[in-house]
Amino acid sequence: MAVALSYADTGGVADCNTSEEAEMENKTVRHSLLDASDEVAGATAGLAASWSRSREAGLQPHVTMSDAMLDATALRLLREANEQLITVALPELENLYCQIAGTNSAVLLADANGVILERQGDPAFRERSQSVALRPGACWGEADRGTNAIGLALTEGRCASVHGAEHFLACNTFLTCAATPIRNAAGTIVGLLDVSGDQPARQLHALGLVRMGARMIENRMLMAEFPDAFYLRFHARPELVGTLGEGIAVISASGHLLAMNAVAHAHFKTARAGTPITDYFELSGDLLASLFGHLVPIKTTYGLLVHALVAGKDKPLTPFIVPEIKPPLKQIDESFAELQVGDFRIAEAGRRALRVVEQNIPVLIEGETGTGKEWLVRAVHKRSSRSDKPLITVNCAAIPETLAEAELFGYTPGAFTGANRDGAPGRLVEADGGILFLDEVGDMPLELQTRLLRVLQEREVVPVGGTTPRPVNFLLLSATHQHLASLVEEGRFRSDLFYRLCGLNISLPPLRQRGDLRALIQRMVAEIDPGVLVSKAAMGQLLAHHWPGNLRELDNVLRTAMALRSSANQLDVADLPMPANRQPTLKSRESELMADAIARHGGNFSAAARELGVSRSTLYRRLQSADLKMREKPVS
Numbered sequence: 001m002a003v004a005l006s007y008a009d010t011g012g013v014a015d016c017n018t019s020e021e022a023e024m025e026n027k028t029v030r031h032s033l034l035d036a037s038d039e040v041a042g043a044t045a046g047l048a049a050s051w052s053r054s055r056e057a058g059l060q061p062h063v064t065m066s067d068a069m070l071d072a073t074a075l076r077l078l079r080e081a082n083e084q085l086i087t088v089a090l091p092e093l094e095n096l097y098c099q100i101a102g103t104n105s106a107v108l109l110a111d112a113n114g115v116i117l118e119r120q121g122d123p124a125f126r127e128r129s130q131s132v133a134l135r136p137g138a139c140w141g142e143a144d145r146g147t148n149a150i151g152l153a154l155t156e157g158r159c160a161s162v163h164g165a166e167h168f169l170a171c172n173t174f175l176t177c178a179a180t181p182i183r184n185a186a187g188t189i190v191g192l193l194d195v196s197g198d199q200p201a202r203q204l205h206a207l208g209l210v211r212m213g214a215r216m217i218e219n220r221m222l223m224a225e226f227p228d229a230f231y232l233r234f235h236a237r238p239e240l241v242g243t244l245g246e247g248i249a250v251i252s253a254s255g256h257l258l259a260m261n262a263v264a265h266a267h268f269k270t271a272r273a274g275t276p277i278t279d280y281f282e283l284s285g286d287l288l289a290s291l292f293g294h295l296v297p298i299k300t301t302y303g304l305l306v307h308a309l310v311a312g313k314d315k316p317l318t319p320f321i322v323p324e325i326k327p328p329l330k331q332i333d334e335s336f337a338e339l340q341v342g343d344f345r346i347a348e349a350g351r352r353a354l355r356v357v358e359q360n361i362p363v364l365i366e367g368e369t370g371t372g373k374e375w376l377v378r379a380v381h382k383r384s385s386r387s388d389k390p391l392i393t394v395n396c397a398a399i400p401e402t403l404a405e406a407e408l409f410g411y412t413p414g415a416f417t418g419a420n421r422d423g424a425p426g427r428l429v430e431a432d433g434g435i436l437f438l439d440e441v442g443d444m445p446l447e448l449q450t451r452l453l454r455v456l457q458e459r460e461v462v463p464v465g466g467t468t469p470r471p472v473n474f475l476l477l478s479a480t481h482q483h484l485a486s487l488v489e490e491g492r493f494r495s496d497l498f499y500r501l502c503g504l505n506i507s508l509p510p511l512r513q514r515g516d517l518r519a520l521i522q523r524m525v526a527e528i529d530p531g532v533l534v535s536k537a538a539m540g541q542l543l544a545h546h547w548p549g550n551l552r553e554l555d556n557v558l559r560t561a562m563a564l565r566s567s568a569n570q571l572d573v574a575d576l577p578m579p580a581n582r583q584p585t586l587k588s589r590e591s592e593l594m595a596d597a598i599a600r601h602g603g604n605f606s607a608a609a610r611e612l613g614v615s616r617s618t619l620y621r622r623l624q625s626a627d628l629k630m631r632e633k634p635v636s
């Protein structure tokens with residue numbers, strides 16, 4: 001499954017000297033190590049809010065609270081739980097300490113809750129800092145010790161500097177501290193790095209040092225998390241590849257993105273794990289192979305020139321299995337040529353559906369019968385990252401109610417009389433890894449809706465007659481010719497399921513409202529036989545028709561006409577299999593409006609009358625006078 005990568009704090013340490021690089025910096029880095037005053041301005045923001053939070057937590061500046069401190073056993077367990085972080089961070093703590101040794105300071109590593117895990121400090125500062133519990137086991141969250149750099153950085157998810165009297169508790173005002181969170185590849189805060197000291201002035205360089213240290217730890221964690229992967233390392237300036245300012249994209253052997261560091265993520269904000277690396281860099285197979293161990297200029301897909309190399313940890317520099325890398329999504333995707341005739345809404349619907357469903361957000365397509373809902377789904381599947389996985393279509397109106405559960409969720413051997421001896425996996429399991437398309441979802445019986453909802457919430461299926469759930473992972477598209485929100489209002493469709501299905505609602509226009517009918521007719525005729533032209537009169541009649549069956553009807557009419565035509569190279573009025581001059585009359589439009597509204601509301605006359613702005617009795621009367629026999633569904 002494609003997983004969204006996210007970072008809240010994407011500050012990096014790149015600098016730049018050309019306009020392209022300046023753009024790179026704009027896209028990535030707000031702070032620069034060279035501009036400490038800016039950094040401090042950002043890092044000291046939020047003090048007032050932090051003081052309010054400290055008061056709200058019941059703390060008072062001059063009251064020393066009972067100590068929030070873990071005993072030795074609890075600290076040992078906490079260290080075990082944070083083993084990976086500590087292993088990766090310890091060398092960095094030592095490195096940082098070398099840089100601040102002799103300045104009456106200490107370097108601290110805390111967990112994601114602000115409990116200090118490790119400390120490296122000047123012996124002279126030890127005693128003073130011990131007196132305020134600046135040592136392993138102590139919790140420095142805001143709620144325990146009021147405003148302080150560790151608590152503030154964790155609460156606000158960014159670097160923080162707290163100096164002297166800015167500390168909430170009076171006993172801490174001799175300290176000056178700078179802290180910054182450490183995030184894992186998914187952008188979650190997993191710890192924090194802090195430099196604290198006993199100094200009369202704010203230490204501008206301390207903030208820069210902890211940020212550098214944290215970034216180094218993050219990069220190391222990234223590599224520790226994906227030890228078998230390859231790393232594409234890049235920077236706009238070749239000499240900065242391999243430094244802290246570089247972007248790192250972690251890539252699988254098949255050339256798919258696994259993760260990015262914060263700098264890379266700042267370039268590719270919408271990057272998602274599981275997508276081909278060619279979505280982000282313009283790379284042919286040969287070019288990619290040439291990057292192994294060599295710095296080569298390449299372009300990002302948004303046109304920025306960077307210098308990059310690929311390395312694998314402890315790995316011979318053998319190229320990726322390049323053929324698995326797909327061409328960039330854009331090249332095959334964005335035109336939706338088979339839907340694009342002249343009405344921009346249709347291809348745009350395809351583009352929107354693709355983008356959204358690729359983020360694992362379900363899409364609901366509404367439209368009259370034959371408007372091309374299923375075509376749209378096929379076009380989306382073809383371009384999706386799951387194009388080589390199944391597209392499973394379930395027509396919810398066509399499965400008999402008694403078999404629906406078994407059909408959808410599968411069944412175990414011998415689950416019911418007449419069942420297949422070996423059981424069956426069910427359509428949802430068949431869609432695992434691919435796309436599930438629920439057609440005519442508005443017709444799904446309420447009981448089935450409840451079970452489907454559970455599957456969508458828990459992402460696992462229990463077959464009929466079974467007890468063991470099986471995890472499923474599919475992208476979800478649904479379609480209906482009804483107005484699903486009205487069915488919800490009428491209590492015929494579960495509202496919670498509606499919201500589960502309808503991450504994005506796409507409405508396909510009926511043929512009579514499309515602006516590209518002429519072009520569509522010409523194209524469909526040319527697809528059957530490119531040598532045939534449509535006569536003016538035939539085109540006039542086709543354009544005047546009301547097309548209640550939409551594209552399906554048009555397709556049938558054109559195929560029949562082409563088969564019956566008397567001239568080899570022209571389609572004429574006489575060839576058309578539909579009654580002449582179907583220009584809609586006022587009366588026929590009224591009948592269609594009534595029929596449409598009743599169908600949309602699934603036979604609920606009251607709702608249809610409301611939509612049409614007439615009373616229920618008027619609707620009855622007009623249906624009778626139009627001799628329109630519509631079945632009314634009893635409302636439960």
Ligand SMILES: Nc1ncnc2c1ncn2[C@@H]1O[C@H](COP(=O)(O)OP(=O)(O)OP(=O)(O)O)[C@@H](O)[C@H]1O
Pocket residue numbers: 338339367368369370371372373374375376439479480481524551552553555
């Ligand atoms: N873009 C298109 N170009 C040409 N023909 C199309 C296009 N889209 C759909 N059609 C034709 O219309 C028919 C109906 O399309 P489709 O099954 O996608 O409609 P639908 O909205 O899902 O219909 P229903 O609601 O009845 O299931 C297709 O079989 C095809 O013949």
